[in-house]
Amino acid sequence: MTFLQLKDLKIHFPTDDGLVKSVDGLSFDLERGKTLGIVGESGSGKSVTSLGILGLHKGGRAKISGEVWLDGEELVSASPEHVRSLRGKKMSMIFQDPLSAMHPYYTVGDQIIEAYRIHNKVSKKVAKKHAIDMLGRVGIPQPDRRVDSYPHEFSGGMRQRAMIAMSLSCDPELLIADEPTTALDVTVQAQILDLMRDLQRDFNAALIIITHDLGVVAELSDDILVMYGGKCIEYGAADDIFERPEHPYTWGLLGSMPRLDREVTERLLPIKGTPPSLINVPSGCAFHPRCAFEPRNGGKGRTLVPDLVETEGGHLVRCHLSREERRDIWATEIKPKLES
Amino acid sequence: MTETILSVQGLEKHFPVTKGLFKTQVGAVKAVDGISFDVRKGETLGLVGESGCGKTTTGRLITRLIEPTGGQITFQGHDITHMKQGKLRPLRRDMQMIFQDPYSSLNPRHTVGAIVGAPFRIQGIETEHGTKKAVQEILELVGLNPEHYNRYPHEFSGGQRQRIGIARTLALKPKLIIADEPVSALDVSIQAQVVNLLEDLQNELDLTYVVIAHDLSVVRHISDRVAVMYLGKIVEVAERKDLYASPMHPYTNALLSAVPIPDTRQREGRERIRLTGDVPSPLNPPPACRFHTRCWKAQEVCKTTEPPLAELAPGHAVACHFPENAPAKTEAPATVA
Numbered sequence: 236m237t238f239l240q241l242k243d244l245k246i247h248f249p250t251d252d253g254l255v256k257s258v259d260g261l262s263f264d265l266e267r268g269k270t271l272g273i274v275g276e277s278g279s280g281k282s283v284t285s286l287g288i289l290g291l292h293k294g295g296r297a298k299i300s301g302e303v304w305l306d307g308e309e310l311v312s313a314s315p316e317h318v319r320s321l322r323g324k325k326m327s328m329i330f331q332d333p334l335s336a337m338h339p340y341y342t343v344g345d346q347i348i349e350a351y352r353i354h355n356k357v358s359k360k361v362a363k364k365h366a367i368d369m370l371g372r373v374g375i376p377q378p379d380r381r382v383d384s385y386p387h388e389f390s391g392g393m394r395q396r397a398m399i400a401m402s403l404s405c406d407p408e409l410l411i412a413d414e415p416t417t418a419l420d421v422t423v424q425a426q427i428l429d430l431m432r433d434l435q436r437d438f439n440a441a442l443i444i445i446t447h448d449l450g451v452v453a454e455l456s457d458d459i460l461v462m463y464g465g466k467c468i469e470y471g472a473a474d475d476i477f478e479r480p481e482h483p484y485t486w487g488l489l490g491s492m493p494r495l496d497r498e499v500t501e502r503l504l505p506i507k508g509t510p511p512s513l514i515n516v517p518s519g520c521a522f523h524p525r526c527a528f529e530p531r532n533g534g535k536g537r538t539l540v541p542d543l544v545e546t547e548g549g550h551l552v553r554c555h556l557s558r559e560e561r562r563d564i565w566a567t568e569i570k571p572k573l574e575s
Numbered sequence: 576m577t578e579t580i581l582s583v584q585g586l587e588k589h590f591p592v593t594k595g596l597f598k599t600q601v602g603a604v605k606a607v608d609g610i611s612f613d614v615r616k617g618e619t620l621g622l623v624g625e626s627g628c629g630k631t632t633t634g635r636l637i638t639r640l641i642e643p644t645g646g647q648i649t650f651q652g653h654d655i656t657h658m659k660q661g662k663l664r665p666l667r668r669d670m671q672m673i674f675q676d677p678y679s680s681l682n683p684r685h686t687v688g689a690i691v692g693a694p695f696r697i698q699g700i701e702t703e704h705g706t707k708k709a710v711q712e713i714l715e716l717v718g719l720n721p722e723h724y725n726r727y728p729h730e731f732s733g734g735q736r737q738r739i740g741i742a743r744t745l746a747l748k749p750k751l752i753i754a755d756e757p758v759s760a761l762d763v764s765i766q767a768q769v770v771n772l773l774e775d776l777q778n779e780l781d782l783t784y785v786v787i788a789h790d791l792s793v794v795r796h797i798s799d800r801v802a803v804m805y806l807g808k809i810v811e812v813a814e815r816k817d818l819y820a821s822p823m824h825p826y827t828n829a830l831l832s833a834v835p836i837p838d839t840r841q842r843e844g845r846e847r848i849r850l851t852g853d854v855p856s857p858l859n860p861p862p863a864c865r866f867h868t869r870c871w872k873a874q875e876v877c878k879t880t881e882p883p884l885a886e887l888a889p890g891h892a893v894a895c896h897f898p899e900n901a902p903a904k905t906e907a908p909a910t911v912a
Contacts, residue, residue, distance in 0.1 A: 276762040276763060391853070392853050420626055420789065421833045421834055422830060423625075423853060425847070425850075426851075428835065447762065448763075449837035450837045451835050453837045453838055453841075453842065454842060473839045474840075477837065477838055478840075487764055488763055490767070491766060491767035492837060495792050505765075505766075505767030506764040510764070
């Protein structure tokens with residue numbers, strides 16, 4: 236049985252300006268011990284997806300449909316109390332900005348202890364020992380002293396480590412990291428990515444890492460899901476996405492990034508236009524106004540939403556171009572430019 | 576030898592730390608602590624470093640948005656270090672700044688026309704066909720619709736706002752532009768658009784850039800020369816090619832190896848240098864070589880003597896007692912591409 240399975244998850248928010256379709260029919264599977272990278276630009280729906288899995292949109296104005304199966308339990312239809320009992324224990328989250336995710340009035344230790352004692356019937360003393368253990372495991376020096384520090388006394392990197400210790404304190408089976416290193420400096424980011432890789436091996440959790448940085452997903456992910464306008468537009472094994480990408484948007488992302496491992500190119504190959512507003516998603520293929528290859532499929536993209544279809548061995552693409560056309564464009568027009 | 580447009584010698588900025596009712600000074604944050612570099616006409620100098628290394632302060636000192644504590648700044652032959660605002664104003668025409676955050680650097684109550692036209696008003700410049708015409712030409716130059724003259728910043732996306740900021744910078748046809756993290760607040764696909772725009776404008780208008788950024792790949796793409804800063808000091812400065820192909824300072828090496836590469840094939844087998852700990856506080860920086868607390872090559876001498884920024888190969892200067900990739904004294908300098 237698949238450990239985590241999303242089936243056609245939709246999260247829509249009614250607003251005064253119209254219905255915001257943040258997540259619009261998302262499906263994927265994830266096994267224990269595997270890492271899924273979700274990539275997308277701002278407003279692509281990647282963070283809403285993660286909060287949706289954790290059930291953090293329940294009780295709000297969000298309209299949620301579809302199914303989220305976690306270890307044999309369906310969460311969308313489950314009661315908020317039940318989902319709450321799973322949160323922190325069975326699934327937990329690492330947030331982007333640890334300074335705003337932690338409470339400034341309580342010590343780091345108290346915050347770990349609180350979560351641990353909610354899910355485990357232990358004394359404060361035992362819980363504190365556990366908190367010290369966890370802080371030590373994520374590489375915080377002198378954890379027995381630092382456990383009594385307040386979040387502001389930690390540096391950015393240490394705070395993110397403490398955040399990771401907090402989310403791992405109850406041994407979760409599903410860990411969602413939402414832009415875990417975006418707020419950090421590059422040398423500290425490297426430390427945190429190493430740490431997450433090691434911890435995942437130890438804990439054998441399923442990890443979802445959400446980011447806009449293709450470099451970060453390449454470091455950690457087994458599978459990659461590219462989101463655009465609330466939908467998955469490409470999904471596949473990390474090697475497939477980086478070596479044989481088939482969606483024009485993925486090509487655009489790869490062409491937009493200057494890279495240290497390649498010769499300096501004369502010009503970057505950006506995607507024209509701007510990411511769509513989710514209130515007013517373009518008709519048909521959401522990417523068609525920015526797509527350089529849109530004229531080649533006879534204007535179908537303007538009216539028809541392409542289906543997410545498998546091109547080969549678990550590699551899914553949502554595009555009107557035929558498989559042969561896509562492969563031809565990648566091999567003759569895109570790849571040579573990226574590697575020149 | 577190309578002309579030097581900007582020259583910085585021993586520049587310092589110490590922010591006082593005060594305590595108590597009478598604000599007695601108890602210390603100083605040495606944000607920039609004695610840095611020297613030249614910027615040649617028509618080139619792009621990249622200034623990289625982690626947060627707190629003083630790169631933004633350097634940018635603000637050069638543009639005289641803050642007052643330097645010590646050192647000297649020479650711009651186009653004028654010593655502007657402590658120049659009075661009135662005398663500085665005519666020079667400001669030639670030296671402009673692009674800010675990081677396109678949301679907070681544009682006045683929400685002003686129209687695009689007023690924002691981009693402000694430099695003309697402040698400098699009292701009359702253009703041939705009026706300011707409106709001049710502004711519309713600049714809007715077109717940076718890829719915005721000139722008809723959006725009367726719109727407000729909130730009607731634009733992040734990338735378009737950054738273009739408005741760039742248009743304002745270009746209004747008076749400056750010679751030197753200081754760009755402080757010009758693309759870091761933008762989405763990946765928009766970053767590339769703005770980077771390309773900056774390069775096109777440089778070719779078209781013969782601009783000189785100082786680009787301040789933390790993203791080593793963006794800096795590599797855009798710069799001709801790169802200076803690496805650590806805790807208020809320049810630790811290495813070199814031609815782009817030399818710095819990325821054969822970095823000499825251990826810190827530069829560590830920075831480069833920490834950048835994640837978007838290629839799964841390189842996940843294994845890439846040489847990694849992992850620094851431990853964070854950047855120390857600039858309030859109380861380590862003595863002598865400031866990097867010695869995190870450096871794996873550090874020895875006794877690093878804790879007692881500060882290494883000078885010395886040119887070990889033509890155009891490649893480094894401040895380290897034990898530089899890597901350094902050419903032997905008799906050998907020709909290494910130029911591995």
